[in-house]
Amino acid sequence: MEIKVQQLSKVLLIAVLLSLLAGISGCAERNETMTAPDGPATNQASSTDKTSRESYDEFVAQMDEILAVTGAQAGWTTEFSEPWPLEPGNVLTPEPCDVENWRTSPYQLSLQVLGPGAEDLQADRDAMIRYMEDQGLEVSGVFGDSSYPERVAWNAFGRGENGLTIDYGTSKDRRSVILQGECSSHPSMQNGVSRDAP
Incomplete structure (x- = not known):
């Protein structure tokens, strides 16, 4: 019984760690998305106002x-x-x-x-x-x-x-x-x- 509780604890700990890592990764992706328009990744060329x-x-x-x-x-x-x-x-x-x-x-x-x-x-x-x-x-x-x-x-x-x-x-x-x-x-x-x- 004690072994099963220890295994369950390990599984829960791994699940929490994975969830935490996914959250950190998601934040990094959102941060990249938010900063991209000001960086060199933007596709928008500068333009004139010629007819x-x-x-x-x-x-x-x-x-x-x-x-x-x-x-x-x-x-x-x-x-x-x-x-x-x-x-x-x-x-x-x-x-x-x-x-x-x-x-x-x-x-x-x-x-x-x-x-x-x-x-x-x-x-x-x-x-x-x-x-x-x-x-x-x-x-x-x-x-x-x-x-x-x-x-x-x-x-x-x-x-x-x-x-x-x-x-x-x-x-x-x-x-x-x-x-x-x-x-x-x-x-x-x-x-x-x-x-x-x-």
Whole structure:
């Protein structure tokens, strides 16, 4: 009987300790959740207050500059198989900069364009890296070397202020540019915009 009481006491003691540890762990998790918005873990990019018209014009000008760096300004199409530059009626619809908090997020324009391949992949990628650096972007995601198989893309990624990013890939077959414009909190960014529509 005494042995059973001792075993029961041990079980209860272990249960209390586990419960106490779970409570401490829960407090730590709640503390992390409460402090995360002020720390580097937040997804919300800083934003401007540019109108959709201003954002669109800057976005198109930036894409044209990027394509000029490649030296191949003809033969580019969007991810939707529309030719670049866009026709007047083609509408770009801004997307939330912070998808998880889309109700309160600023918005940005985003588009992928695809174009002809390059002969010298390293020179092509390095020219884009220089452009990104000249624009004040922080460059990362630089991949590609002579050991890469022929059809695998050489890449570079640039991140600027207010959510601006350029994701560039170049291969013998084709080149890809994914441009995300600056985030803007202006109400007009809730609507689509084109060359002839605000």
